[in-house]
Amino acid sequence: MSETDIALELPAMRVSYEQSALDESQLAATWQAQLQHWLDEARNAGLPEPNAMVLATSDPSGRPSSRTVLCKGIDERGVVFFTNYTSSKSHDLLATRYACATFPWFAMQRQAHVRGTVEKVSPAETAAYWASRPRGSQLGAWASPQSRAVTSRGTLESALANVERQFADSERVPVPPHWGGWRIRPQTVEFWQGRQDRMHDRLVFELAADDWRIRRLAP
Ligand SMILES: Cc1cc2nc3c(=O)[nH]c(=O)nc-3n(C[C@H](O)[C@H](O)[C@H](O)COP(=O)(O)O)c2cc1C
Secondary structure: OOHHHHHHHHHHOOOOOOOOOOOHHHOOOOHHHHHHHHHHHHHHOOOOOOOEEEEEEEOOOOOEEEEEEEOOEEEOOEEEEEEEOOOHHHHHHHHHOEEEEEEEEHHHOEEEEEEEEEEEOOHHHHHHHHHHOOHHHHHHHHHOOOOOOOOOHHHHHHHHHHHHHHOOOOOOOOOOOOEEEEEEEEEEEEEEEOOHHHOOEEEEEEEEOOEEEEEEOOO
């Protein structure tokens, strides 16, 4: 199929969503229990990267960016991911302190959005997760000036070789000062289940005056 053919076919590409439904009566008592439940179902269904989420940030002038990160923690405080603190996304987060993340579980005709303020996780939490990462990923985090322009692939590979030499005699690679976790503290968490005729289910946990309420949105 050529590029032109696919472009012509785009208007007709659609799927009827009939796999499942989401009713108020089925919803878990808390947003985090519901999110864990859907993550668990996505993992059990064999979806690739079930904990991947598309993280949206905005720069101080309101220009948005998005990219995929891996969710590495969920509890009543929020949703955690790890990254480089000098990356573009971290610059946005430091400036605006706000983010949105979408879990796109297309194979299950589902998505969930988490939106709220952000904070850095504690150094102890970062250290605990860092220790679980393979050594190669740890060295990569030292070698990569994430989001900055590099002259070539070779530049990156020689940066990695330098870091390998630097830590050759160390059993443990320390956490780089420029690396760690962010937590999104949700103010809203939406669970979206595709339904027939585009009459989808959208149930939202909303934080209002220290209490969570649940609302249904029109699809
Ligand atoms: C499936 C997947 C998972 C990813 N997970 C992460 C992650 O957990 N942390 C991270 O910093 N980048 C991750 N990335 C790379 C980011 O999407 C992005 O390229 C990088 O963080 C730089 O983004 P920025 O320049 O907007 O800051 C992942 C990419 C993919 C496709």
